[in-house]
Amino acid sequence: MSDLPPVTDEPPGPLLARGREATVHELGPGRVLRRYDDARDVTTEVTVMRHVARHGVRVPHVHAVRPDADGRLTGMVLERLDGPTLVEAALAGAVEPGDAGRLLARLHADLHRVPVDGLPTDLGPPAREPGHVVVHLDLHPANVVLVRGEPVVIDWAIARTGPATLDTAMTALTLACAVVDGVPADAGDVARLGVPTWFVTTVLDAYLAALPEPPTPSLDRAAAIRDTFGAHPPGVVQAGAEVVRLALDAIARR
Template sequence: MIPAAPLASGRTADVYALDGDRVLRRYRSGGDVRAEAEVMRHLYAEGYPVPRVHHADGPDLVLERVTGPTLVEALVGGDVGVRSAARLLVDLHARLHALPTVRATDPAIRILHLDLHPENVVLAPAGPVVIDWANAREGPSALDRAMTALILAEVAVDRSLPLSAAAHELLMAYVAEAGPLESVAAAARLRADLGAPDAARLPDAVRLVLAAGAPGDRAGAGNLALPDP
C-alpha cells in the first residue's frame, strides 16, 4: 500500500517510502521509466553508486532506499567544505564517464547524467550515491560537466535565492577542479529543451560559466537559441 503523503517531492516526481528498504518514485505526469531503469541497472552492475532498481513499470520506479543527507544539506550544515564538494562532483563525473555505455561503440560517447548537482547526491554511510536519472542519455562527456556548471550558475545568478552565494562559490570551485569547460552553449540549449525551471536565467548562467572558465566555448555562446525571458 502506498502512503498517502510522499517522503519527498521534486519538480516532476514524488517519492514514497514503501518500507525500510524500498521507495517508490512516481512521475506525476505519467510516462515510461524503462529507459531510466535500464541505465540505472547497467550502472549498478558496473559498480557505479546508484540505487538498485527493484521494479519499473509505467511512471513507477521501485528503488533501493538510500539514507543520508544530500550534498547540498551537508554543505549548508558545514559538514562538507566547498572544495571537497567540488572534487566529489568532478570525481562522480569521471567515474561515470569511464564506464562502458549501454549501446554506443564510439569511445567519445559516454553515459551522461545531465542533472548531476548537490541535491542529486546522497551521502549514504557507504559513500555518495547519485539519484534522479530521468535525464540520462549517451553523448560527449564534456556536455555532462558543462551541464553541472550551468545548473550551479542558474542558482548563482538569482540573488533572490537563499543559496545563491553558496552556489557561486561552489561553481568557482567546480570549474577550478574540472578544468576548462566545453559545450556550454550546447548544454544551455539542451537545458532549455529539458525544461529548465526558469529558462529566463539561462543566458546569465551561460555568461557566468564562461567567465568562470570556459574560454574555448565563447564562440558557441553567440549562437544560443534560448526562450525569450
C-alpha cells in the first residue's frame, strides 16, 4: 500500500462494479472509489471496517474517506480487489457450491469472534446488550471476493452490533429468497449471472449445516428487516423464512 501515490481529489474513472445501492469506480493504481446512489454518509461503515480489520478480518483497506461538494463524507477510497466474487468462482466451477456455503459459515464465525470494545456503543439498533457481536447483515456469496484464493468481505453498509443469530438469519434469508424468487433484477452485477435455483439451494443447505447454532431465534426479526429492503414482491421474504425452517428441520433429522 505504501508504494501507491497519495490520495487526491481526482475524478473517478470507469465504472468497475455495481451493486443494488452503490457503484465502484477505478481511481488510479490499486484504488477504487465506492459511493452510494443516495449519497449516504460512510463514516460508520468505515469505522466498522477498520475495527474488524484490526482484529484480523480481511476487508478492503480504507485509504481515505472523500467528501462530496457539500463536505459530507460520502466516498470511500478503497483497496482495489482483483479476483472473482465467491458466487462467480462457484458458478465457474473453481469452488464447489457446498464449500461456498461452508465458507460463509466460517467467515461469520471469524467475524463474531471480533470484540465489540472500541466500537460506538450506539452502533445499532438494537441497543447493545451482553453477548452482542459485530454483525455484517449482508454476507452472501456476491459480497465475498477471492483475492489470490483468500476471501475478502465487502459491503459493510449495514454492519453493526447485534446477536450472532441475526447475522446468520439474514444470510440464510438472502439465500432462501433467491431460492423462492431468484436474484432480484436490481441486485447489480450478480443479477446478470443467471444463478440457478439448485446452486443457491446447495449453498444454503451447506451453510445452515455448518453453523454452530441455528438462526431460528432471530429469523422473524431478520424477515422484518429484509422486508424493509423492498428487494422482493410481497410474501417472498416470509416464504424464504419457511424455506429456512424446512431446511433446518431436514438437517436436524440427518
